Amino acid sequence: MLNDIKKDAQTRMAKSVDALRHDLVKIRTGRASTALVDTIKVNYYGSDMPLSQVASVAIADARTLTITPWEKQMVAAVEKAILASDLGLTPNTAGTVIRLNLPALTEERRKELTKVVHGEGEDAKVAIRNIRRDANSQVKELLKEKKITEDDVSRAETEIQKITDGAIKDVDDVVKAKEQELMAV
CATH class of the missing domain: 3.30.1360.40 (Gyrase A; domain 2)
Structure with a gap:
C-alpha cells in the first residue's frame, strides 16, 4: 500500500516536471525551434x-x-x-x-522571459507540493484505518519528502537551463 502511494506520487511529480519542460519549449529564445x-x-x-x-x-x-x-x-x-x-x-x-x-532578443525582453520561466517553475513546484500533500494524506488515511503504524507513517512521510526534494531539484535544474539558454547571446 505504502509503496503504491510512493510510486504514484513519484510518477505524478515526474509528469509535472515533464509538463514544465513542455511549457518552457514554447518560450522563445534567440534560436529558432x-x-x-x-x-x-x-x-x-x-x-x-x-x-x-x-x-x-x-x-x-x-x-x-x-x-x-x-x-x-x-x-x-x-x-x-x-x-x-x-x-x-x-x-x-x-x-x-x-x-x-526571429529577431534577436533585447536584454529587457530576456529579463522578462526569465521572470516568466521562474513563474512557470514556481507553478510546477506548487503542483509537486500538492502531490506531496495528497500522498501524505493517503498515508494518514491508512493510519486512521489502522492498516499501518505511526512508525510506518513517519518513514513514509520521510521517503515522500525525499521524492519531493528530488522533483523540486529537477524543476530548479530545468528552470536554470532555460534561463541560461535565454541569457546566452
Missing part, C-alpha cells in the same frame, strides 16, 4: 488543424523557420494563422515557402 509554432491552429477547409498537419516546418538557420504548406492554396491561411498567434512574428512569403525570421 519548430516547437514555437506547435500551438498554431490553421483554418483548413472549415476546421482548425495544427500547423504541423497542414505544412512542414523546418529550421533554415539559427534564426529562421521555414514553413511549406502541402497545398498551395493553404499559404494564405497559414500566414493568417501566424499573424493571429501571440508569437509577434511577421511571415515573409516567397511562392509557397513562408519564412519566419
Whole structure:
C-alpha cells in the first residue's frame, strides 16, 4: 500500500516536471525551434488543424523557420494563422515557402522571459507540493484505518519528502537551463 502511494506520487511529480519542460519549449529564445509554432491552429477547409498537419516546418538557420504548406492554396491561411498567434512574428512569403525570421532578443525582453520561466517553475513546484500533500494524506488515511503504524507513517512521510526534494531539484535544474539558454547571446 505504502509503496503504491510512493510510486504514484513519484510518477505524478515526474509528469509535472515533464509538463514544465513542455511549457518552457514554447518560450522563445534567440534560436529558432519548430516547437514555437506547435500551438498554431490553421483554418483548413472549415476546421482548425495544427500547423504541423497542414505544412512542414523546418529550421533554415539559427534564426529562421521555414514553413511549406502541402497545398498551395493553404499559404494564405497559414500566414493568417501566424499573424493571429501571440508569437509577434511577421511571415515573409516567397511562392509557397513562408519564412519566419526571429529577431534577436533585447536584454529587457530576456529579463522578462526569465521572470516568466521562474513563474512557470514556481507553478510546477506548487503542483509537486500538492502531490506531496495528497500522498501524505493517503498515508494518514491508512493510519486512521489502522492498516499501518505511526512508525510506518513517519518513514513514509520521510521517503515522500525525499521524492519531493528530488522533483523540486529537477524543476530548479530545468528552470536554470532555460534561463541560461535565454541569457546566452
